[in-house]
Amino acid sequence: MKRFPAAAALLAAVLLLAGCSASGSSNDAGSSVSNPGTGAVTGDGTTKDSGVVGAPQAGDAAGSVTSGSAAGSTSEVATGQRDVIMTGSMSITAKDPIKATQDAVTITEQAGGRIDSRTENPATENQQASATLTLRIPSGALDRTVTDLKKLGTVNFVSLNASDITQQTQDLDARITALKTSVDRLLTLMQQATTTTDLIAIEGTLSQRQADLESLQSQRNFLSDQVDFSTITLSLYSTGTVAPGAPGDFWTAIGAGWAALVGALGAALVGIGYALPWIALVGVLALIVILIVRMSRRKGKAA
Structure with a gap:
């Protein structure tokens, strides 16, 4: 009989945890870094621990997320450490676009970058040679690399765009930190479960929480790659020379x-x-x- 109140309290905590999780998941898109205490994970962490003897208080749980994630992110903004995605496009006319393509690959790799896509169109009777590349260049080496690429030929145009995603990455960092805390506490509750019903309820909530965590981590990794490596689309065209095999005079044109x-x-x-x-x-x-x-x-x- 003494174990029944404890088991009931544990089950109630798990049910509250699942309810808060559903509510918080529906509001993920509108969550704010400046107030992580209102997120689903923070609320879950404080609620479910109320049923465990010796668990941290609600104020401690909220404080750990607010000061450790949101406050830290705010200090990063204050010091100018922002997350910016750089994208752009370049158009260059070269005497030999195919050779210039290989030179562009060498320049990119020497800068520590990589080639995500590469298309070459050799010259034919009906078209001139051309090439298109998608370059991933380390953000810190972008300016120097663009300067080197301009030397491949005559620059037609260069377009660079910056997208500040600092707020988005801060939000993801705060939610990831809170979800990790929630997963750890669910694991603790699982060890303290005394009935099969409690264990099943905790496992269901834990599985959903771990899936949410993996999804957020995947999003964060993608954004980190976009920030670390700028994306430049390079188009190379040949100069306006007559393609080999094309008519060179009037009578040749008549014959053709x-x-x-x-x-x-x-x-x-x-x-x-x-x-x-x-x-x-x-x-x-x-x-x-x-x-x-x-x-x-x-x-x-x-x-």
Whole structure:
């Protein structure tokens, strides 16, 4: 009988924890770093510990998140340590875009960056050579690398854009810290569970909380990569020279035009050759239909 009140209290704490978790999860998008105590995880941590003997007080739990995450993030903003994503595009005309592509790869790798995508289009009779690359350049080396890339040829344009995501990363950091605290306390409650019902309830809440934590950590890692490595789309074009094999004078152009005309007529004749059997079949069917109609009309007149 003495164990029943303790088990009931533990179960009530877990149920309160799950209820607060559902409420907090629905408000994740609107959560604020300046008030992490209102988040789902902080509220859960303080509620469920009230049913455990010797657990930290509610004020201690809220204080650990506020001072450890939000306050720390505020100090970072005050000192100018902001999270900024740099993106941009460059267009350069080079004598040999394919060679310039390899030079751009070398410049990027020497700066500590990487190539996320690379497309090369060699010169043909109908198009000039060109290339497109997506460069990931360390943010600290962006200016120097862009300067080096400009030396590949004639710069058509350079466009750089900055996106400040400091508030977003601060919010994620605060929620991740609070979720880690909540997971640790759920593990403690699991060790103290005395009934199967309590254990099942705690495990369900713990699984959901761990999934939320992994999702937030994945988002944070993605943003960190975007901040650490700027994304530049580089387009390389060849100079306005005549493509190899193209007509160079009037008479050559006439010859090329005549050859194109003959080729077009030949293609048309080939198409007609493919269509003739179908045309013949349709003609035979049409003739049969006409004969049937005429015969039916004659029978009608005779009657």
